[in-house]
Every structure is written in structure tokens, then in C-alpha cells.
Amino acid sequence: MLRDFFLGSIKIHILYHAEVEPIYGAYLMEELASHGYDISPGTLYPTLKSLHDNGLLNKYEETVKGKVRKYYTITEEGKRVLEEGKQQVRELALEVLEDDWRNKDE
Helix, strand or coil: CHHHHHHHHHHHHHHHHHHHCCECHHHHHHHHHCCCCCCCHHHHHHHHHHHHHCCCEEEEEEEECCEEEEEEEECHHHHHHHHHHHHHHHHHHHHHHHHHHHHHHC
């Protein structure tokens, strides 16, 4: 169950970075690891494919140092979903952490 929760968080994280700049798998692995996510290529690449297949990411390819690299950018639908995700995260954090803040004052 916890894995499902983290996968949802990772998807929001991916959409956020795709809104900021074009992203690719190896970059995302490093970025997510810097936030404590231990994600394997076997999880990341199907997640990127799913986000693309669902119209949330655009994909294009470029050759970098002789290898084809797939880049992803956010779509308009992806931006809409990201904004909804941000709102849900905000509401969840306020509700869940409210008790922590309240208990610190007691």
C-alpha cells in the first residue's frame, strides 16, 4: 500500500519537473533519489510511458553523445492534473500535519 502512495507522489514530482524543463529518465532517477525515492528503471520508465500514454506528457527524441535520449515535457492536460495534484497534496498536508503542529503547542 505504501508503494502505491509513493508512486502517486512520484508522478506528481515527474509532472512538476516536466513543467519546469524537458526531463529524461537518468535525470529523473538522480532527482528523485535526492528526495529519498529509491526508484528502479523498471518502475520509472513504465511510469513515464503511462504518463505519456495518458496525455500528460509529450515525448521527443534527441541524439546525445551518439545515443537516443527520450525527453518529456508536460502537456496542457498534464498541467491541469498537476494543479489538481498540488491542491490535494496541500490539503492532505494541512490536515495530517495539523495535529503535529497542535501537539507541539501543548
